Amino acid sequence: MSDYILETAGLTKDFLGFTAVKGVNLQVRRGTIHALIGPNGAGKTTVFNLLTKFLKPTRGTITFKGEDVTWVKPADVARRGMVRSFQISAVFPYLSVRENVRVALQRPLGNSFHFWRSESVLDSLNERAEELVYAVGLQDFIHHEASELAYGRKRALEIATTLALDPEMLLLDEPMAGLGTEDIGRIAALIKRVAADRTVLMVEHNLSVVADLSDRITVLARGEILAEGVYAEVSANPAVIEAYVGTGHA
């Protein structure tokens, strides 16, 4: 088994004469937290959309768990274990925290539909839902409606509904966006816990969170990989500093 759970080779995306992602060779080691950073417009979201099949590449390949998944459908890639948080984390505002997680556990994935299942199976879903609610620290809110939750706790609920699919690899798209300092600390701790037995790839603009959480960082600029390494290496790299300064994001 390869050390890398996810690899891309020569991944390229052209939009009408503009190349948003150019020959990206990304390697994500199994069991790590890997961050994808870069100034605005660097191509991070486009890479995520390619990985999760929201976009088709112009060239290049994507290999997940040793299999070429370049042309598989979005639901298929999720079924294979690579799940992007927002992809399935529609939170129903008037359902309770526990009900939201239960709905996520019942969500049909690929060819398995659960709605006809027996009472005993539904009871075990309740148990699993409660475990997940505890895992993301929402036990005190388990019977509250999602709409009553503060923003940071909604983010935790989204993560719980994502974990309901038991992904081997979790793709987090700006998990700290819109959060205040206290929530950032809470969600960062949650990501650490969640990553204990999973691989996490995240796009994140908050560099102190990236420094705190990431085992490895890939810096994109103008669609290409500019640098890679641990935070201390990439943050001291003059080309990286220049890329951020050049776009006013130092």
Ligand SMILES: Nc1ncnc2c1ncn2[C@@H]1O[C@H](COP(=O)(O)OP(=O)(O)OP(=O)(O)O)[C@@H](O)[C@H]1O
């Ligand atoms: N559908 C599209 N059609 C044309 N150009 C696009 C499209 N999607 C993205 N782009 C362009 O590709 C480039 C990379 O965009 P992308 O959103 O991937 O960057 P990003 O690194 O995620 O930026 P940000 O940090 O601002 O979210 C940008 O110049 C953007 O304008």
